Amino acid sequence: MTIYRIDNPLSDDGRNKINHNFEQMKKDVEGAVDEVSNMALEKVVDSAKIEWLSPVNTFNDLDSTYPDATVGKTVMTRDTGKVYRKQGVDWIEIQQIDVGPVNEVESRLNTEIAKKATKTELQAVASGSPKGVYTTLSELQTAFPTGTTGIYLVTADGNWYFWNGSAWASGGIYQSSQWLNALTVQGQPWEVV
Structure with a gap:
C-alpha cells in the first residue's frame, strides 16, 4: 500500500495524493471486510454442519462407538430417539426423533436377514x-x-x-x-x- 505525504498548502498534486490515499484505504478496508466475512462464514458453516453416523443404542455408547468423532458428527440413540451432535469434546442434544418407525424397520430387516442362509x-x-x-x-x-x-x-x-x-x-x-x-x-x- 502506497501512502503519499501531503504538503501544505494544498495544491492540485496534494489533492490528488489525498484522493489516492482514500482510494487505497477504501480498498484495504474492503479487503479486510471480505476476509473477515469469509472467516466468519466458514465458522458458521462449520458450526452448523451435520454428518450422520449409524445409530447407537444409548447415550453411553456414543464415545465408545465413535471415540474419534469430530465436530459435526451426528448420531441418534435408539432408546430415546435423541439426536446428538459432536461439539468440541461434548455430545450436544440437537433434536428428538420418534424412534418407533426407525426401530420397527430395523427389526424387520434384522428378522429378514436372520432368515437368510449363512x-x-x-x-x-x-x-x-x-x-x-x-x-x-x-x-x-x-x-x-x-x-x-x-x-x-x-x-x-x-x-x-x-x-x-x-x-x-x-x-x-x-x-x-x-x-x-x-x-x-x-x-x-x-x-x-
Whole structure:
C-alpha cells in the first residue's frame, strides 16, 4: 500500500495524493471486510454442519462407538430417539426423533436377514444331491459327529439334513413322502417297492 505525504498548502498534486490515499484505504478496508466475512462464514458453516453416523443404542455408547468423532458428527440413540451432535469434546442434544418407525424397520430387516442362509449352510448343500442315506438321525450323527459337507437323507422322517456349523439341521422333507418307500439304507442297492 502506497501512502503519499501531503504538503501544505494544498495544491492540485496534494489533492490528488489525498484522493489516492482514500482510494487505497477504501480498498484495504474492503479487503479486510471480505476476509473477515469469509472467516466468519466458514465458522458458521462449520458450526452448523451435520454428518450422520449409524445409530447407537444409548447415550453411553456414543464415545465408545465413535471415540474419534469430530465436530459435526451426528448420531441418534435408539432408546430415546435423541439426536446428538459432536461439539468440541461434548455430545450436544440437537433434536428428538420418534424412534418407533426407525426401530420397527430395523427389526424387520434384522428378522429378514436372520432368515437368510449363512455361507456355511450354503456350502453344506451346494451340490443339492444327497451324499448318503441313514435310517435315523442318530446314525447320521454317529457317522459324522463333527459334521461334514453335503446333504444326507434320514429315512425315519424323510428329511434331508446338513451340518450348520455346530449341529445337524433338518432342511425339510426330501422331495416327497412317496420317496420314503423307495429309499434304502446306505450301502444297500436301490430298489423301488
